[in-house]
Amino acid sequence: MSSVLAPSPVATHTARQGVQKLRLDGVTKQFGGLKVFDNISFEVEQGGVLGVIGPNGAGKTTLINVICGMLAPTAGRIYLGDRDITAMPFHALARLGVARSFQQTNTFRSVSVEENLFRAQRFGAVHGGGDLGIDALLDEFGLSSHLDEPSDKLPYGLQKMLGLVMVLSARPRFLLLDEPAAGLERRERTQVDRFIEHARTKLGCGVLIVEHDMDLVKRLCPRILVLEAGRLLAEGPPAEVLSRREVIDAYLGASED
Numbered sequence: 001m002s003s004v005l006a007p008s009p010v011a012t013h014t015a016r017q018g019v020q021k022l023r024l025d026g027v028t029k030q031f032g033g034l035k036v037f038d039n040i041s042f043e044v045e046q047g048g049v050l051g052v053i054g055p056n057g058a059g060k061t062t063l064i065n066v067i068c069g070m071l072a073p074t075a076g077r078i079y080l081g082d083r084d085i086t087a088m089p090f091h092a093l094a095r096l097g098v099a100r101s102f103q104q105t106n107t108f109r110s111v112s113v114e115e116n117l118f119r120a121q122r123f124g125a126v127h128g129g130g131d132l133g134i135d136a137l138l139d140e141f142g143l144s145s146h147l148d149e150p151s152d153k154l155p156y157g158l159q160k161m162l163g164l165v166m167v168l169s170a171r172p173r174f175l176l177l178d179e180p181a182a183g184l185e186r187r188e189r190t191q192v193d194r195f196i197e198h199a200r201t202k203l204g205c206g207v208l209i210v211e212h213d214m215d216l217v218k219r220l221c222p223r224i225l226v227l228e229a230g231r232l233l234a235e236g237p238p239a240e241v242l243s244r245r246e247v248i249d250a251y252l253g254a255s256e257d
C-alpha cells in the first residue's frame with residue numbers, strides 16, 4: 001500500500017527542539033463557584049506515560065481541556081520545556097506538539113478515513129521529519145481496508161482507533177488521551193497498548209492518559225496520579241497507589257472503616 005500520509009514539507013520548528021517536559025505548576029480551575037481542582041502540580045516527560053485516575057466528576061477531562069488550551073486555567077502556569085504555554089489556544093498548542101484525543105470519537109463524520117487522516121496531519125505540528133509508521137498502525141488496527149469509507153460508517157472500535165491515529169498523524173510531542181479504551185471491547189483494548197507503545201517508541205511522545213480501565217492503567221503506566229475532590233489524592237506506582245486506603249475509599253465513595 002502506498003503511504004497514506006506524506007511527510008510534512010514544512011521546515012523544522014525550532015521551538016520544539018529540546019522540549020523534554022510538560023509541566024503544570026499550581027494549576028487551578030474553577031467554574032463559577034465550583035473549584036474543579038486546586039493548585040495541581042506535576043510533570044510528564046517525553047517518552048514517559050503518566051496515568052490520571054479518579055472517580056467520575058473528579059476533573060480529569062477538565063484537566064486535559066486546560067492543558068490542551070480548550071479552557072484557560074483560573075490560576076497557575078503550564079510549561080512545555082521552558083516555554084510558558086498557559087492558555088495558549090488549542091490550535092497553537094497542536095502546532096507546538098501538544099495534542100489530545102476525546103472520550104467520544106473525534107473524526108470528521110461523513111468524510112472518508114483517508115481524508116480524516118489528511119486533515120489531522122494538516123492540523124498538527126509544523127515540522128517535517130521521518131516516517132511516523134501510520135500505515136503500519138492502520139494495517140494493525142484493521143483500518144487500511146476502509147480508507148475510502150466515511151468514518152461514521154465504521155464500527156465504533158474502528159472509529160475510536162482512527163481518532164487515535166489521527167492524533168498521532170498530527171506529529172505530537174505530548175499526547176493527552178481521554179479514556180482511549182472507553183467503549184472498546186476487551187480484545188480491542190490491547191490496541192490502545194500498541195498505540196501508546198508506538199507513540200513512545202516511534203515519536204518519543206510523552207503520554208498523559210486518563211482512564212477508568214485499571215488493568216490498562218497498570219499495564220501502561222509506571223506512575224499514576226489520583227484526582228479527587230479537587231486535589232491530588234495520591235501519586236506513585238499503580239500497584240502501590242491503588243492499594244492505599246484513601247484511594248480505595250475515594251472510589252467506593254465512603255470509608256469501610
Ligand SMILES: Nc1ncnc2c1ncn2[C@@H]1O[C@H](COP(=O)(O)OP(=O)(O)OP(=O)(O)O)[C@@H](O)[C@H]1O
Nearest residue numbers: 031034036054055056057058059060061062063212
Ligand atoms: N464547562 C463547564 N462548566 C461548568 N462545570 C463544568 C464544566 N465542565 C466540567 N464541569 C464540572 O466539572 C467537574 C469535573 O468534570 P470532568 O468532566 O472534568 O470530570 P471527569 O473526572 O472527567 O469525569 P468522568 O470520569 O465522569 O469523565 C464536574 O462537576 C463537571 O460537572
